[in-house]
Amino acid sequence: MDRVQIAVVGLGRMGKRHVHTLIHRTPRAHVVAVCTNQPHEIEWAQQNEEYKTFGIKLYDDYDKMLEQPGLQAVWISTSTDVHSSQTLAAMAKGKHVLCEKPLSTDLEEAQSVIDAAKGYPGLKVMAGFSRRFDASYRDAAVKILQEGAIGSPFMVRSQTCDLLDTTGFFIKYATRNGGIFVDCAIHDIDLTLWYLSDAVPKACWGVGTLQQHPELKASNDVDNAVGIVEFWGGKIAYFHCSRTQAHGHDVSTEVTGTDGKISVNLVPRMNNVVLADKRGMTHEVQPEYWQRFEMAFATEANEFVDAILHNKPVPVPMETGQKVMLIARALQDALWTGEVSRFDEAGKRIEKAATENGHA
Amino acid sequence: MDRVQIAVVGLGRMGKRHVHTLIHRTPRAHVVAVCTNQPHEIEWAQQNEEYKTFGIKLYDDYDKMLEQPGLQAVWISTSTDVHSSQTLAAMAKGKHVLCEKPLSTDLEEAQSVIDAAKGYPGLKVMAGFSRRFDASYRDAAVKILQEGAIGSPFMVRSQTCDLLDTTGFFIKYATRNGGIFVDCAIHDIDLTLWYLSDAVPKACWGVGTLQQHPELKASNDVDNAVGIVEFWGGKIAYFHCSRTQAHGHDVSTEVTGTDGKISVNLVPRMNNVVLADKRGMTHEVQPEYWQRFEMAFATEANEFVDAILHNKPVPVPMETGQKVMLIARALQDALWTGEVSRFDEAGKRIEKAATENGHA
């Protein structure tokens, strides 16, 4: 039987879910190994009945894992700071790679990986932009880009608003994420570039506020931010990122064109249940991205595997992530400096003098 | 002629609202009198500043009120048992009449009023079926009957579900209302006959249950009921009546045709506000028919006045109410006897032998 032998690196919240997706919803994948250097994750994995059932080998050393005979592909779900080095190492060992977004918060480091990947034309190297695999976003893309249902699209509003995390998990995770726009708006920017056909940025500005996570002050981060991106040619996108929603994972996108508007998930719903009682009519909201996007992750996994098995192009190349990060960083700079970030008509950032944007 | 001089008889919850509608939203009406024989309503009216401001005269005697010089029209909003006699008396004095539904719970008494009205061709005599004046039901009628948006309509689902009344008001009011189908399904049946183009009933059956108002047992009534009406020619309607909703006034209608379905108010909403909080996303529901239909009452009042001022046909003739009551009574009989009520192809009720449906 023809299945791709794959390993998942990183067993945090998301890594565990990728293993689950690969086992439960990706029949052409065969999870043969997982890897983590975190003691509590190692302990958790050692006791996992399902991993035993399916014979998944546990590693605490990434390089050793790459040596496992038969291993064909690696799904990198570690913290952002090792994405680039792990991708490079995997490619060097001839493994296909799906690396979670972003490849790096450092644009130059990311570019060096992209350049290196060109040296491995036989490998499938894919950026993990999961929303591109969601049925609703895809339906929106068909309507916008193929059917012309809204005429010429010129404006995107997109928000990624997370449920307030009161467990401390988020704060621990947030310290190395590059700032709210880099961490949180990245999918919104990706969708924007998709629906606006790779529009070229011209200027952007953003502001933020710190409402519930005072710990973020130390890393100069905020927990809510709003930004606008103006593109050359009269297109506009604006974003809202939040870590502090009371009601759940409220992630929506609207694309306006000359003849109409497409909304995706304007009213988030946990399921189809509505309770009518003295308070009125209430529906629950998904607590986090997993409930909203678990099927998208399944599609992503299957398409990655399919690209390997049938030597197809990957659905989301690494270059996509680079364009997204360029804008995310510009928004982040605007938030930090208070000044407008600008780009030339080729989409190249016009840098201010160092004294003007001297953010550490 | 500048304005129609009109009196409202009955100052219960609804009568007061009709006075309000006539003052606030019916510029061509001039409320010159109100009438009630209920001491607490008399007291309330005597102290009403607005009535003083607008010079509205208060009567405790209906016949005396009819003698007021210049009075042109009467809006009858008393209890059902005097609707017929008050309508007859008003016509005899040459007054136009808008009588709340139903004209009578006794089909023969109602018919005698209808017959009598033919003797006053110059008077406008109108049945108060307020939903016919609601913007949404009218839009549905346009789509169904004029635009053919759903092809040939053949099925109606309609419900009138009231908020549980815990004040005792309802119980007091309910004793003389003729049973739940007669009191509560009458608008649903009216809408059915409208959208199904006066379909002829063939058979009907219904059941009920008593959940929250044990006092209704004395009058053999229930507080929730469901009924089906089969019409000749393959059309069907089914209804749900409730007095016990926890969340508000939940009144919806769906009409299915060969090419589509029209829903009216499937999700009731108090206003446009949604609260998202830990519980999820919540909107409030109108507590009662007034919040849902206050604009319909204004349209009704204006069209009644307009019919008088410009000698137009009334928008809802008394005969409409009679067709509705025939079905309501048949459903009520089915609920009381457990047997199917049947009609011949002319829509005439086929009576069972007295021993079979010996309900008091």
Add this chain to the structure above:
Amino acid sequence: MDRVQIAVVGLGRMGKRHVHTLIHRTPRAHVVAVCTNQPHEIEWAQQNEEYKTFGIKLYDDYDKMLEQPGLQAVWISTSTDVHSSQTLAAMAKGKHVLCEKPLSTDLEEAQSVIDAAKGYPGLKVMAGFSRRFDASYRDAAVKILQEGAIGSPFMVRSQTCDLLDTTGFFIKYATRNGGIFVDCAIHDIDLTLWYLSDAVPKACWGVGTLQQHPELKASNDVDNAVGIVEFWGGKIAYFHCSRTQAHGHDVSTEVTGTDGKISVNLVPRMNNVVLADKRGMTHEVQPEYWQRFEMAFATEANEFVDAILHNKPVPVPMETGQKVMLIARALQDALWTGEVSRFDEAGKRIEKAATENGHA
């Protein structure tokens, strides 16, 4: 690795989907065989690349398939008329069985299978009532039965309204299904018994109409029907079945209690996309049950497999289906005869004399 070796019998629309679910979303199942005696299904399966990839053996003889070494379980997805015999044969060979609803349109035949199953206490024999595995219906059950969110539930409204099938597929399929209430309301009745805690039926009545499928007249069937079931103790359910919806698969359920109402899927939605254009705001509707319930089928498959692997009780025993069918048949009789079907307080059908309900 510990997986259940399973075969799927019947490769019609649904059978193919069950194979898909078992391959793609049921990691502890191993589909080792499929079986059909339909030439076009055999041909289709012979050319199926996925079946080859996963080494699934194709049979045209059910008995031979049962002989396959290692086979542990059978998923019966054939036409209703062979459900009973195939279930009996599988049990006789020591195979676990998941049999699609209904076990039989003949109540006595179904009972004989249930009785026979008692002779195989080691086998898992399960009724395929897929809605019991849907996340929304389960959430509703938790809210109603565990949390008491609506107080005491006493009324169910449930509809199964299918998209009009213009391909001829439905007509071919419909001839042996036992009538619209038996084929189409069976899930609604199942949900009712779930949410009303196995309420005992007292009386029921229903009517139908034939709007779009004149071919059904030959089998005395209709394409739209409405029915009411009254239960002992003041509970009520009412149903709408349709084969002729223009807009999609519109399947909703509402449960009303003394303190509130739970709605499931009152507004059906294909996905989270809304298009706003000159016509207004539009969302698409699932075309059929598969888009609505494909995750429920996955849960069903995993729980069946789990019951086998860990020797747990099956989530939906065969007896459940029998209670459902008793009511479905009573509604069907009412539709055919025009008379009320009645039950005694033990839920046993009170038969009318043969001359009264002389339906062939």
Add this chain to the structure above:
Amino acid sequence: MDRVQIAVVGLGRMGKRHVHTLIHRTPRAHVVAVCTNQPHEIEWAQQNEEYKTFGIKLYDDYDKMLEQPGLQAVWISTSTDVHSSQTLAAMAKGKHVLCEKPLSTDLEEAQSVIDAAKGYPGLKVMAGFSRRFDASYRDAAVKILQEGAIGSPFMVRSQTCDLLDTTGFFIKYATRNGGIFVDCAIHDIDLTLWYLSDAVPKACWGVGTLQQHPELKASNDVDNAVGIVEFWGGKIAYFHCSRTQAHGHDVSTEVTGTDGKISVNLVPRMNNVVLADKRGMTHEVQPEYWQRFEMAFATEANEFVDAILHNKPVPVPMETGQKVMLIARALQDALWTGEVSRFDEAGKRIEKAATENGHA
């Protein structure tokens, strides 16, 4: 009878509607005069049957109208450029004034009127911010400001998106309106100051695009714009203004706080009707602000009249408009210059050197 004698100045689209509101829904108002100097409006008014019926006198000279004996109040609904002078003239003649927003596009001129009004303490002088009278926005205010339903509010998203006008009416009207943020975001800014308790602006930026109305280029205007306002103390608002929606008047506001979010009109609906057909499920959207806010205008009129009759403070003082305009102009400047507009901690605009923002 005690009614306020009122005149309406300006019989454009809105002026006519104000007359309608005063006649049909404001029983304590008595429209005694209207005034316009536009020939086609004069002609229209001369032929208006309703105006004749209610004895409304028509003027083409504002000063003459102010001389009409008994006139107590003036509703100014002319073009913005004469709002200030007409307000001053009315006050000088001792008339109460309701002036449509904005009082002036020139902040200093507006301030001079506000200062002058202090010389007439006996007159009611009110700014026409109609959304403050809408039932939903009021309900939101109660929930946010009184009930604390969302904790501490810190973010507002608000949009005023109009249906594309293809009649040429808008273009004619737009030439003197001060730019899209001044004309179109003014209500959104007003709501923001309401819900954020008169937060003090710190910085703002905005961008625009011209998609459908090339005629606007001549006045340096755009037909879609997005802007962000940062307030001192960590509050943020962001706005979308559009003249080019395909589907209708799509005006919504969301207020986020530490414990929840309030949405107003996130899904605009013409009425309660939904059509389900082959395309899916569709509801219509209000074509313009009138269908959305006609009841708000009635409340506004009644409260203005009530303030006069009972000598109460006006519900929206002129000063409110001034705070709103300060922000609107700053956004407009940002759009025109591409630079961030900034304010000091007292909310006073920090001007850039003339060479930097040399917009004509």
